[in-house]
Each structure stands twice: as C-alpha cells, then as structure tokens.
Amino acid sequence: xxxxxxxxxxxxxxxxxxxxxxxxxxxxxxxxxxxxxxxxxxxxxxxxxxxxxxxxxxxxxxxxxxxxxxxxxxxxxxxxxxxxxxxxxxxxxxxxxxxxxxxxxxxxxxxxxxxxxxxxxxxxxxxxxxxxxxxxxxxxxxxxxxxxxxxxxxxxxxxxxxxxxxxxxxxxxxxxxxxxxxxxxxxxxxxxxxxxxxxxxxxxxxxxxxxxxxxxxxxxxxxxxxxxxxxxxxxxxxxxxxxxxxxxxxxxxxxxxxxxxxxxxxxxxxxxxxxxxxxxxxxxxxxxxxxxxxxxxxxxxxxxxxxxxxxxxxxxxxxxxxxxxxxxxxxxxxxxxxxxxxxxxxxxxxxxxxxxxxxxxxxxxxxxxxxxxxxxxxxxxxxxxxxxxxxxxxxxxxxxxxxxxxxxxxxxxxxxxxxxxxxxxxxxxxxxxxxxxxxxxxxxxxxxxxxxxxxxxxxxxxxxxxxxxxxxxxxxxxxxxxxxxxxxxxxxxxxxxxxxxxxxxxxxxxxxxxxxxxxxxxxxxxxxxxxxxxxxxxxxxxxxxxxxxxxxxxxxxxxxxxxxxxxxxxxxxxxxxxxxxxxxxxxxxxxxxxxxxxxxxxxxxxxxxxxxxxxxxxxxxxxxxxxxxxxxxxxxxxxxxxxxxxxxxxxxxxxxxxxxxxxxxxxxxxxxxxxxxxxxxxxxxxxxxxxxxxxxxxxxxxxxxxxxxxxxxxxxxxxxxxxxxx
Amino acid sequence: xxxxxxxxxxxxxxxxxxxxxxxxxxxxxxxxxxxxxxxxxxxxxxxxxxxxxxxxxxxxxxxxxxxxxxxxxxxxxxxxxxxxxxxxxxxxxxxxxxxxxxxxxxxxxxxxxxxxxxxxxxxxxxxxxxxxxxxxxxxxxxxxxxxxxxxxxxxxx
Ligand code: FES
Ligand code: FES
Numbered sequence: 001x002x003x004x005x006x007x008x009x010x011x012x013x014x015x016x017x018x019x020x021x022x023x024x025x026x027x028x029x030x031x032x033x034x035x036x037x038x039x040x041x042x043x044x045x046x047x048x049x050x051x052x053x054x055x056x057x058x059x060x061x062x063x064x065x066x067x068x069x070x071x072x073x074x075x076x077x078x079x080x081x082x083x084x085x086x087x088x089x090x091x092x093x094x095x096x097x098x099x100x101x102x103x104x105x106x107x108x109x110x111x112x113x114x115x116x117x118x119x120x121x122x123x124x125x126x127x128x129x130x131x132x133x134x135x136x137x138x139x140x141x142x143x144x145x146x147x148x149x150x151x152x153x154x155x156x157x158x159x160x161x162x163x164x165x166x167x168x169x170x171x172x173x174x175x176x177x178x179x180x181x182x183x184x185x186x187x188x189x190x191x192x193x194x195x196x197x198x199x200x201x202x203x204x205x206x207x208x209x210x211x212x213x214x215x216x217x218x219x220x221x222x223x224x225x226x227x228x229x230x231x232x233x234x235x236x237x238x239x240x241x242x243x244x245x246x247x248x249x250x251x252x253x254x255x256x257x258x259x260x261x262x263x264x265x266x267x268x269x270x271x272x273x274x275x276x277x278x279x280x281x282x283x284x285x286x287x288x289x290x291x292x293x294x295x296x297x298x299x300x301x302x303x304x305x306x307x308x309x310x311x312x313x314x315x316x317x318x319x320x321x322x323x324x325x326x327x328x329x330x331x332x333x334x335x336x337x338x339x340x341x342x343x344x345x346x347x348x349x350x351x352x353x354x355x356x357x358x359x360x361x362x363x364x365x366x367x368x369x370x371x372x373x374x375x376x377x378x379x380x381x382x383x384x385x386x387x388x389x390x391x392x393x394x395x396x397x398x399x400x401x402x403x404x405x406x407x408x409x410x411x412x413x414x415x416x417x418x419x420x421x422x423x424x425x426x427x428x429x430x431x432x433x434x435x436x437x438x439x440x441x442x443x444x445x446x447x448x449x450x451x452x453x454x455x456x457x458x459x460x461x462x463x464x465x466x467x468x469x470x471x472x473x474x475x476x477x478x479x480x481x482x483x484x485x486x487x488x489x490x491x492x493x494x495x496x497x498x499x500x501x502x503x504x505x506x507x508x509x510x511x512x513x514x515x516x517x518x519x520x521x522x523x524x525x526x527x528x529x530x531x532x533x534x535x536x537x538x539x540x541x542x543x544x545x546x547x548x549x550x551x552x553x554x555x556x557x558x559x560x561x562x563x564x565x566x567x568x569x570x571x572x573x574x575x576x577x578x579x580x581x582x583x584x585x586x587x588x589x590x591x592x593x594x595x596x597x598x599x600x601x602x603x604x605x606x607x608x609x610x611x612x613x614x615x616x617x618x619x620x621x622x623x624x625x626x627x628x629x630x631x632x633x634x635x636x637x638x639x640x641x642x643x644x645x646x647x648x649x650x651x652x653x654x655x656x657x658x659x660x661x662x663x664x665x666x667x668x669x670x671x672x673x674x675x676x677x678x679x680x681x682x683x684x685x686x687x688x689x690x691x692x693x694x695x696x697x698x699x700x701x702x703x704x705x706x707x708x709x710x711x712x713x714x715x716x717x718x719x720x721x722x723x724x725x726x
Numbered sequence: 727x728x729x730x731x732x733x734x735x736x737x738x739x740x741x742x743x744x745x746x747x748x749x750x751x752x753x754x755x756x757x758x759x760x761x762x763x764x765x766x767x768x769x770x771x772x773x774x775x776x777x778x779x780x781x782x783x784x785x786x787x788x789x790x791x792x793x794x795x796x797x798x799x800x801x802x803x804x805x806x807x808x809x810x811x812x813x814x815x816x817x818x819x820x821x822x823x824x825x826x827x828x829x830x831x832x833x834x835x836x837x838x839x840x841x842x843x844x845x846x847x848x849x850x851x852x853x854x855x856x857x858x859x860x861x862x863x864x865x866x867x868x869x870x871x872x873x874x875x876x877x878x879x880x881x882x883x
Contacts, residue, residue, distance in 0.1 A: 217815040217830060219801065221827055223828065228759060278748055347862055348826070349828045395827065619864060623865075654857045655853050
C-alpha cells in the first residue's frame with residue numbers, strides 16, 4: 001500500500017542559520033560522545049539546515065555523557081501522544097542501557113536542531129529508524145573506545161546494560177560513563193549500522209508506562225501557562241466579534257479605573273496587562289469598541305453550495321482503467337453526496353505562551369507543535385534575528401494539529417517587547433474557538449458501480465475543499481478515478497470563510513466517511529454481508545489482515561444490512577497504517593440519539609514499539625472520533641463563530657464511551673508506522689453503517705446528531721440538500 | 727474590595743489579602759503559585775479547574791475566593807502525603823489514565839470527591855459522577871479503570 005504522505009502544511013521559508021560555532025555548541029551541551037543524525041522526514045531539506053557549527057544536514061542528536069546517561073535532543077514535542085516514552089524505548093534498546101538512563105530534551109529551539117514540527121503521525125515512523133541507527137552508531141563508537149581501553153579486539157566485545165564487556169571474560173568490562181568521561185567525540189550517523197533484530201529487543205515491544213505520568217498526576221508538570229517569571233504580567237487582548245470585522249471606534253479611557261492595569265496599543269493590537277489574569281480580564285471589559293461586521297454570505301447550512309462552486313482546481317490523485325467501460329460492466333450504479341461540517345480542535349489547554357524580551361533577544365515558552373517555525377515567526381514580528389529568539393516547548397495540553405498555529409506566541413512576544421516585562425497570553429476558551437484553525441467543511445461526491453456478484457467495477461470520486469489525504473481508495477477496482485477539488489487550508493482568499501488547518505488525520509476523516517459509506521451502500525444493494533463484500537474486493541494483504549482481526553475479535557457473523565443488529569464496519573489507511581473498525585450501536589428512534597455500545601479496532605501498523613502506548617492512542621482516537629461523528633459541528637454566520645464554549649459545542653463524555661477492544665496485528669518484520677491518528681478516521685463511517693444496519697436509515701452528513709438521525713429515520717435517508725454538480 | 731481571607735490550603739492555614747470576589751482559580755494559580763489547577767473553559771463546563779472544598783469537588787473558575795473563608799481546600803498539589811502518592815494518583819499512573827495530562831488534576835480530584843461520597847461505586851456510578859469532566863485526548867476508558875482500581879485499593883487500606 002502506498003503510504004499517505006503528509007503534505008500541504010505551509011512553512012515559511014527559512015534561510016538564516018544560528019551562529020553557534022561547532023566548538024561553542026559542543027561546550028554548550030557539555031561534551032561526551034555525540035552522534036548527529038537526520039530524521040529523514042524532510043526536515044533537513046536544503047536551505048532549512050540549521051547550525052553552522054553543526055555538521056550539515058542533521059536534525060537530531062544524542063549524547064552519552066560522563067555520567068553514563070543517554071540524552072536525545074530533538075525538536076519534536078510531547079503533547080500526549082507518548083513519544084517521550086516510545087522514542088526513549090527505541091534508544092535504550094539500541095544502545096543497550098536501561099530505559100531509566102535515557103533523557104529526552106524536546107522542542108527547545110536552542111538546544112535542539114531544526115525540526116519541521118510534530119504532526120502527521122510522523123514521529124515514530126520517520127524518527128524511529130533514524131534514532132535506532134544513531135543508537136547503533138553510538139554503540140559502535142563505544143565498542144571502539146572499549147577495545148582500546150580494555151586492550152581487546154572489538155570483535156570480542158559486546159554491550160549490555162550501559163557497559164562494554166569481553167565475551168570471553170565478562171568480568172573484563174568498562175561502563176559507558178567511564179568511556180565518555182573527559183571526551184568530546186562527535187560523529188555523524190551514516191551508512192547502515194548493524195541494527196538489532198526485533199527478537200533482540202528487550203524494551204521495544206514491551207508495555208511500559210508513560211514516563212511523564214508522575215509529574216502529570218501530582219500537578220507538577222509544567223505547561224506553558226504554568227511558567228512563572230519575576231515581574232511577569234498577564235495580557236488580555238481586544239478581539240473583534242467576527243472574522244473580517246473592522247474596528248470603527250474604541251474608547252479605552254475606563255481601563256485606568258482598574259488598579260494596576262496597563263494599556264498597550266500597537267496598531268491593531270489593543271491589550272491590557274495586569275499582574276493577574278482576572279485583573280487583565282476585568283480591565284479588558286472596560287474597553288468600549290465598535291466594529292463594522294461584514295454581511296454574512298455563508299453559514300453552516302449554505303456552506304456546501306459555496307464549497308462546490310468555489311473549489312475549482314482539480315487534482316487527480318489516482319486513476320486506472322476507464323470509467324465508461326466500468327459503467328458498462330455495472331449491474332447496480334450508485335451516486336451519492338456526503339457532507340461534513342467544520343470541527344474544532346478544542347484541546348483542553350488553550351493556546352498559551354509566555355514571552356520575555358531582553359534587549360534584542362527573546363525567549364518564548366509556548367504550547368506549540370511547531371517550535372522552529374514559531375521561532376522564525378516571532379523573530380519576524382519583533383524584527384529580531386532568528387538566532388536571537390529561543391522557543392521552549394513545555395508539556396503541551398493536546399494539539400491534534402491545532403497547535404501548528406502560533407498566533408498567541410507572537411502576541412505575547414510583541415506585548416513583552418512593548419511592555420519591557422515578561423508577558424503571558426493565555427487564550428480564553430472563547431478565543432480558542434474564535435481563532436482555531438478548524439477542520440474544513442467538505443463535500444464528497446461518489447459514483448460507483450457493482451456487479452450482481454458483488455464485484456466493484458467502477459469508482460468515480462471527487463472530494464471538495466477537504467484535502468486528499470486518505471482519498472485514494474484501496475479496493476481492487478478495475479476502473480477508477482479519484483480527484484480532489486480546491487485547497488483546504490483556510491484564511492483570506494481561500495474558499496473557507498475563516499482559518500482552517502490540519503486536524504488529527506487531516507482530510508482522512510472526511511474521505512473515509514464517504515468512501516466506507518459508499519462501500520456499505522453497494523454491499524447492501526448487492527445483498528451481501530458488508531465484511532464479506534469488503535474482503536471480496538480487497539487485495540491489500542495488510543488491510544485484509546486488519547479487517548479479519550477485527551471481525552474475529554468482534555465475533556462477526558454474516559448477514560446483509562440492514563439486519564436490525566446495529567453492526568457496522570469500516571476500513572481505512574493513514575500514515576502507513578491499515579485499520580478496520582467494527583461497531584455496535586443502539587438508536588433511540590424517539591429522540592434520534594445514537595449510543596455506541598462497542599467498538600473493536602484491528603490495526604496493522606508495522607513493528608509496534610510500545611503496544612500499550614499504541615492501544616492508548618487507538619482508544620483515544622475512537623473516543624475522540626465519537627465527537628466528529630455524533631455532535632461536533634461549528635455553527636457560524638459568515639465570519640462570526642457562534643459556538644464559544646462547551647455548552648453548545650459538545651465533546652465526547654464518559655457516558656458516550658463504548659466498550660473498546662483493540663487488536664494489534666503482528667507485523668514484526670516491517671518498519672513502525674504512525675499510530676496517533678489512524679483509528680480515528682473510521683469513526684464516521686462505522687457509526688453511519690451501524691445506524692443503517694440498525695434502522696435501514698442512511699446518514700450522509702456528519703455529524704450524525706439526533707436531529708439528523710431522526711430526520712433520516714422518517715425519510716429513510718438524511719436529505720443532504722440538492723447540490724448541483726460543480 | 728480587598729479583605730483578609732483565611733482558609734486551610736492543603737493542610738496548612740493561610741491568609742491572604744485580596745478581593746473576595748476574585749475567582750479561586752486565579753488566586754490559586756497566580757497569587758499562590760499552585761499551577762496544578764488548570765483553566766479549561768472558565769464557565770464550569772469542563773472540570774479542569776476542579777478542587778476540593780470541605781470534601782466536595784467544586785469548579786474553582788466560578789467559585790469566588792471569599793467563599794472558601796474558613797474552609798478546607800485541597801488542590802492536586804496537596805493530594806500526595808509525605809511524598810507518597812494518593813491511591814487515585816497511583817492508579818492513574820498504573821493504568822495510564824492520561825495522555826496530555828491537562829485534564830488530569832481536575833479529573834483526579836473529581837474522582838477523589840466521588841470516592842469520598844461513595845467508596846463502592848458501580849461502573850455506572852463512576853461514569854455518571856465523571857460525566858462533566860472533559861478529556862479531549864480520550865483517556866476515558868483508562869480513567870474509569872483507574873478509579874475502579876483506586877476504589878478497591880482505598881477500601882483495602
Ligand atoms: S475551567 Fe472551570 S470548569 Fe472549565
Ligand atoms: S489527557 Fe489530554 S485532555 Fe485528558
């Protein structure tokens with residue numbers, strides 16, 4: 001199967017390098033044995049290289065210090081996905097030290113080399129192999145040094161638990177600490193060092209508990225909003241009532257009434273600073289501002305018509321055969337339109353940053369998924385050189401793609417410079433909903449055909465304004481075409497009325513909902529069991545194994561839909577991983593409420609580094625996915641975002657959560673694939689298909705809230721408006 | 727209006743002079759430096775700011791600090807005793823009941839008050855008692871498991 005690549009994220013071009021000399025750099029990190037390596041995820045593209053003193057083209061390094069500890073420095077960040085644990089596991093295994101001897105330094109733009117950012121399930125997938133290679137290289141260096149130290153030929157030496165020993169005489173050994181002491185050796189991982197075989201792993205593949213858990217259960221873990229500096233001030237910023245609104249007048253005179261409040265005005269940035277956040281909030285309320293709000297031309301009902309008419313540029317993602325020939329072969333033809341609304345990221349931690357400016361240098365602590373591009377944005381906003389800005393990423397309280405935008409950090413930096421004091425900007429929940437880069441609303445149109453015997457013969461697929469990730473279908477269909485219309489990143493000039501951006505498995509939730517619903521409709525029309533129908537039309541072995549694993553775990557028995565049982569199935573692929581979900585739902589016909597009772601997830605994700613970590617991510621995906629499937633939908637009128645808090649924008653709750661069972665398909669020989677996103681992509685379709693199986697009603701629009709479900713129950717299908725062909 | 731407000735915080739008596747109408751959340755996080763209590767919504771809709779007042783979970787984003795005068799307040803920082811984790815904290819670590827960890831302090835304290843009221847909750851009672859605490863990462867399944875096992879452990883002790 002072709003890997004889904006993460007594309008379309010827009011990073012401002014980076015040209016200047018920080019000026020650390022190689023010697024300064026080595027001194028800064030404190031000597032020892034240092035191995036530089038490149039992650040190979042595109043982070044070291046020419047022109048983006050960092051660090052003149054660093055060897056060329058690497059974006060991470062590890063160090064074995066004189067205390068024997070192994071530290072990995074990387075610009076990746078930890079935001080709940082558990083990489084702080086899984087990366088340490090890989091490294092510990094490859095270098096042969098205990099997991100406790102490994103430290104991870106992440107997301108600090110001064111200590112860590114340039115990195116593209118943390119998203120797209122790429123950390124384990126791309127970072128993993130490179131990190132292991134670097135670990136193997138480090139071990140080779142240690143053996144070399146030990147050969148000299150022990151006066152023993154290298155071939156006779158082996159490593160175990162932080163020491164090199166003589167295979168013939170185990171008492172003859174030297175610890176890594178001893179070897180690293182007083183040395184400064186810098187190497188670049190290159191070529192193909194001898195990696196360990198999966199069977200040799202002691203830590204990888206074992207369940208280990210999260211390394212950050214202790215700090216997180218005691219309240220000691222520091223998120224960006226928890227950093228305190230002497231004299232720091234808290235900012236609240238005047239916001240417009242709608243995107244595109246223009247300020248007509250403003251009266252800030254009453255700010256003075258609030259003790260200790262300080263007004264800052266710099267162009268369109270109007271803020272109040274105070275030594276407490278609530279004090280700043282109170283002062284902000286004193287500002288009287290009037291805005292001209294442009295007439296709304298679209299809202300959450302009319303947006304789809306708008307998307308179809310504006311998303312013109314056509315990009316063929318995949319094709320084969322000839323649709324016309326396929327149509328002739330079909331006994332049953334199905335044409336359907338699927339709709340999907342805007343969805344918020346809504347991390348529990350809102351966008352937060354603390355900035356401190358000293359002369360022409362700035363330090364910013366930010367909740368961000370992209371510390372390095374943020375650094376350059378801050379430098380530009382302040383007129384500072386890029387090397388004079390340092391971004392530090394503390395723990396991040398959830399990102400899901402939303403924290404690739406760093407507006408709050410730029411605001412904090414500007415205010416800190418203007419006020420000559422450290423300034424924290426922590427968005428309120430209302431600001432978070434207003435400035436979120438939503439998952440784009442989208443339309444998918446599919447025409448497809450199947451023979452009486454249940455063979456899919458043609459597939460004509462078009463996705464509008466959502467993006468193409470996950471759009472290419474993976475069934476064995478002789479005549480097919482998949483096209484993506486229009487871009488999906490929002491902002492001014494785009495088809496979307498406000499900012500949109502990557503949301504956990506961008507585009508794939510939309511594409512998988514449409515595809516797997518259509519597949520189900522065909523199975524039902526061909527009077528075939530939906531699992532059997534998929535197996536009949538699949539060739540991809542990895543997908544087949546994921547589906548079979550899920551069906552077996554579920555105890556699937558054959559029946560054509562609707563069977564009244566309330567069972568649904570959906571398959572998908574994301575970040576190189578194949579995933580299949582089977583769900584059971586109960587539909588309350590009176591209220592239209594859907595309760596998901598059980599979800600079984602089969603996942604083939606290559607070599608699994610930390611099975612428990614992978615399962616947690618799968619459970620998280622399934623739980624989070626209940627939201628976009630059943631309730632989450634941004635309501636808006638033009639540039640005005642109507643949902644401002646969790647009363648109207650409903651997130652999944654404890655009482656929504658089904659029994660979840662996860663199966664990891666054994667695939668030891670293959671490289672690790674992404675795990676933070678795949679399982680979420682099937683949630684829309686698996687529930688839609690289960691609702692159909694329960695009731696015979698077909699839902700074609702996400703989310704499947706009670707109102708839409710009820711409407712579908714009365715009409716047999718939720719009417720997705722009569723959309724013209726674009 | 728500035729007044730002197732005294733209460734017990736994590737077992738110690740404290741006294742501070744501030745406006746009693748300020749919300750407890752900001753006083754804890756800013757004036758007292760206890761940043762384990764989190765802001766998530768400011769409108770009593772998420773539970774991130776949950777603290778314990780006289781044995782009951784309250785949402786500190788909507789509770790004025792004047793209200794806790796003379797009362798007993800516990801925040802996440804005060805749950806472990808003498809360097810030993812509370813059984814609920816232990817269970818959260820053991821069951822991996824967190825991902826990003828941002829909802830975790832509020833979730834743990836809400837569970838604490840739940841188990842104080844009902845040391846032997848059924849699964850359905852746990853779900854009902856936790857339903858207004860939001861977790862965006864989707865750690866729910868493990869949180870329920872952790873609370874069940876903590877309840878067992880607390881009964882055993
Ligand atoms: S911050 Fe208090 S309930 Fe959300
Ligand atoms: S663990 Fe991230 S919000 Fe609950």
